Amino acid sequence: MKRKLEISELIFKIISYTFLTIFALLCLYPFIYVISAALSSYDAITYSRVVLWPTDNGKDVVFITEAFKEMFTNDQFWTSYTNTLFLTIYGTVFSLLVAILGAYALSKKRLLFRRFFNFFLVFTMWFSAGLVPQYQNYIKTGHVFAKMGITDEKWLIVIAMGMAAMNIILLRNAFEGVPSDIEEAAIVDGATEFQVLTKVFIPMSKSTIATVTLFFAISRWNGYFWANQMISKEYSKPLQVFIKNKVAEYTDPDFLSFWTESYHPDSVVYALIVCSIIPILVIYPFIQKYFAKGTNVGGVKE
Amino acid sequence: MKKTMAGDFLIYDKSSNTYRADPEQIVRDDVEKHYWLNVVRSILKDWRLYLMLIPMILVFLFWRYFPMYELLASFKSTANMQTPVSEREFIGFSAFTKIIAGDMAPRFWRALRNTFLLSFYGLCFGFPMPIILALFFNEIKSNFLRSIYQVLTYLPKFVSTVIMTSIVTMLLKQGGLTFDDGILVKALHSMGVIGKEAVETGMLRNPDFFRSIYQISGIWEGAGYDSIVYFAAIIAISPTSYEAAQIDGAGKMAQMRYVVIPSILSTLVIMLITRIGSLLQIGYEKVILLSHETTKSTAEVVSTMAYELGGMGGEGSGASVPGIAMAAEMMNNVVGMLLVIGANTIAKKASNVSLY
Numbered sequence: 001m002k003r004k005l006e007i008s009e010l011i012f013k014i015i016s017y018t019f020l021t022i023f024a025l026l027c028l029y030p031f032i033y034v035i036s037a038a039l040s041s042y043d044a045i046t047y048s049r050v051v052l053w054p055t056d057n058g059k060d061v062v063f064i065t066e067a068f069k070e071m072f073t074n075d076q077f078w079t080s081y082t083n084t085l086f087l088t089i090y091g092t093v094f095s096l097l098v099a100i101l102g103a104y105a106l107s108k109k110r111l112l113f114r115r116f117f118n119f120f121l122v123f124t125m126w127f128s129a130g131l132v133p134q135y136q137n138y139i140k141t142g143h144v145f146a147k148m149g150i151t152d153e154k155w156l157i158v159i160a161m162g163m164a165a166m167n168i169i170l171l172r173n174a175f176e177g178v179p180s181d182i183e184e185a186a187i188v189d190g191a192t193e194f195q196v197l198t199k200v201f202i203p204m205s206k207s208t209i210a211t212v213t214l215f216f217a218i219s220r221w222n223g224y225f226w227a228n229q230m231i232s233k234e235y236s237k238p239l240q241v242f243i244k245n246k247v248a249e250y251t252d253p254d255f256l257s258f259w260t261e262s263y264h265p266d267s268v269v270y271a272l273i274v275c276s277i278i279p280i281l282v283i284y285p286f287i288q289k290y291f292a293k294g295t296n297v298g299g300v301k302e
Numbered sequence: 303m304k305k306t307m308a309g310d311f312l313i314y315d316k317s318s319n320t321y322r323a324d325p326e327q328i329v330r331d332d333v334e335k336h337y338w339l340n341v342v343r344s345i346l347k348d349w350r351l352y353l354m355l356i357p358m359i360l361v362f363l364f365w366r367y368f369p370m371y372e373l374l375a376s377f378k379s380t381a382n383m384q385t386p387v388s389e390r391e392f393i394g395f396s397a398f399t400k401i402i403a404g405d406m407a408p409r410f411w412r413a414l415r416n417t418f419l420l421s422f423y424g425l426c427f428g429f430p431m432p433i434i435l436a437l438f439f440n441e442i443k444s445n446f447l448r449s450i451y452q453v454l455t456y457l458p459k460f461v462s463t464v465i466m467t468s469i470v471t472m473l474l475k476q477g478g479l480t481f482d483d484g485i486l487v488k489a490l491h492s493m494g495v496i497g498k499e500a501v502e503t504g505m506l507r508n509p510d511f512f513r514s515i516y517q518i519s520g521i522w523e524g525a526g527y528d529s530i531v532y533f534a535a536i537i538a539i540s541p542t543s544y545e546a547a548q549i550d551g552a553g554k555m556a557q558m559r560y561v562v563i564p565s566i567l568s569t570l571v572i573m574l575i576t577r578i579g580s581l582l583q584i585g586y587e588k589v590i591l592l593s594h595e596t597t598k599s600t601a602e603v604v605s606t607m608a609y610e611l612g613g614m615g616g617e618g619s620g621a622s623v624p625g626i627a628m629a630a631e632m633m634n635n636v637v638g639m640l641l642v643i644g645a646n647t648i649a650k651k652a653s654n655v656s657l658y
Contacts, residue, residue: 006554008553008555011554012441012554013441016437016441016442017441017442019434019438020435020438020442020455021451023435023455023526024451024455025454026522027454027457027458027522027526028454028457030469030473030522031457033473033485034469034472037472045482046482047482048482048483048485048488051485097357098358098361101355101357101358102354102358102359104354105351105352105354105355105358106355108348108351110348110351111351111352111355112341112344112345117359120359120362121358121362124362124366124367125642126642126643127370127635127636127638127639128366128369128583128635129366129369129370129372129373129631129632129635130369130373130608130628130631130634130635131608131609131627132608132609132611132627132628132631133369133370133373133628134365134369134372135614136369136372136624137364137365137368137369137372141364159361160364160365161365163362163365165362168358192350193350193351194350218460221462222461222462222465224462224463224464224591225586225590229614240462240464240465243465243468244464244591247468247472251472251475266472269468269472270472273465273468273469277461280460281457284453284460285453
């Protein structure tokens with residue numbers, strides 16, 4: 001017999017569906033607006049006719065791709081895109097390598113001074129020196145790098161940024177959760193320390209590693225502040241810095257008064273935003289299933 | 303201190319009616335005597351483990367601990383920034399007295415108050431939202447539909463701060479000759495949320511709106527993603543708990559009250575304590591990107607103040623006084639650290655769960 005839905009239950013269901021639908025649409029709407037506005041005409045943006053779809057007079061759907069064309073013919077755009085890819089790929093690999101090795105060592109009970117090393121890590125989450133000392137430290141290392149012959153400032157960002165103690169702790173907790181029997185079995189079979197790590201521990205904590213990789217990659221892809229601060233050469237600047245500068249330039253009233261193109265300068269900004277989000281939108285659904293699991297494993301240590 | 307007796311080290315042997323040395327104690331003595339030798343031995347045996355630690359230690363030493371050493375500069379003269387910190391002239395606490403009671407004091411206390419208020423409002427409005435979302439996600443029994451909702455609500459979290467603030471800037475921008483006000487400004491005005499003069503001054507340039515913009519965009523960005531942890535706690539509840547409650551005649555509200563809330567309570571307490579602990583650790587990136595010269599009275603937090611005073615903002619940001627900038631941020635971060643440690647201690651006492 002099917003249980004009848006109680007009235008309180010029904011009301012609660014209706015409320016939750018309504019609320020979630022509204023919230024989800026609010027989360028989605030800015031993206032839809034951005035895409036539509038990127039494809040709309042000059043008049044449509046000037047008189048705020050864009051609501052849902054790309055348009056000219058507010059009714060018909062039109063696709064004006066001039067803004068995208070301008071972006072795609074801009075060399076600086078492609079340079080900054082490559083720079084961001086460079087930073088994301090090398091940066092994620094570097095951070096992940098350091099984090100996995102460190103977390104593996106920290107997860108071993110037989111490691112001497114383990115409490116000290118853990119404290120060394122956790123203390124950086126409690127206390128940060130602040131912006132100015134970090135900035136001066138980066139400048140100094142920049143000089144050291146320059147002396148060593150590394151003139152590309154991107155390498156400084158790759159090596160110096162993006163390491164988060166929380167991610168190492170997530171990995172450490174995941175490694176601690178691997179049953180020691182399996183590790184012992186591998187050692188009995190003659191596995192070396194490195195083989196134990198690559199053949200046992202990494203495959204057994206896949207979801208956490210996927211989550212942490214995602215965190216690293218996202219923070220690299222989205223990194224703005226320090227890249228803006230540390231990279232002085234125009235050809236080394238990543239996409240986020242480029243976008244920020246373009247937004248400032250294209251929303252400047254002086255710039256706007258000399259505008260003669262058939263599309264609105266705002267469309268260029270929107271087109272840029274779209275181009276920056278697309279890679280995340282493409283990868284995101286594939287990784288999305290991992291992180292509920294991955295963060296839950298290590299989020300709270302009991 | 304415990305008194306040591308001769309008998310502690312000896313074992314009475316019944317068969318031969320004699321005392322002999324305790325073998326465990328011999329080992330213990332040996333370990334104590336050769337402590338460092340054993341340390342070296344163990345390190346040599348597991349040298350691969352220690353080798354693995356080295357990159358991590360170096361990274362944290364170079365980029366986290368060296369800046370802390372640089373902080374000493376706030377006690378020293380900033381006349382010559384090129385010399386190493388250790389060789390600069392010691393000037394004592396003058397930077398600190400300047401920000402606490404001197405000419406920088408009004409600005410510093412305002413920034414500290416803004417830092418605290420931004421986080422505090424975030425706690426009040428941003429904290430309950432993910433919990434509500436998680437409770438509602440639980441109501442949707444269809445997995446497909448729920449994952450659509452989840453994907454949509456997590457999405458803003460993966461957009462960068464630059465993109466997020468650019469979108470906010472575009473939606474809220476002030477109109478001009480060749481373009482209209484942002485669509486959100488128009489919508490809010492037509493709904494009567496904001497008045498005519500607010501539209502004319504521009505919402506992003508009005509200090510009264512900064513906090514609301516900051517909080518609402520924060521909720522938009524993070525609420526869905528933050529609900530993951532609560533939702534994980536809710537789906538871990540066994541269905542039998544609900545059934546038992548239903549048999550006992552519990553309606554929806556009673557089930558919430560007696561089944562769901564108790565099960566997520568420990569997660570909730572931990573998240574709350576973490577939030578309280580990080581009250582003074584506020585993301586400077588978003589504040590720098592969203593604030594404006596005219597909104598300083600509500601938007602300037604301690605780290606953005608240090609950013610400007612430390613001469614990081616580039617030309618036109620005024621005289622650079624790195625000593626004062628460091629001192630201000632150091633005070634903020636020390637208080638912040640005390641909050642984190644305090645919150646962690648309370649968490650440990652209250653629920654036997656340690657965050658770190």
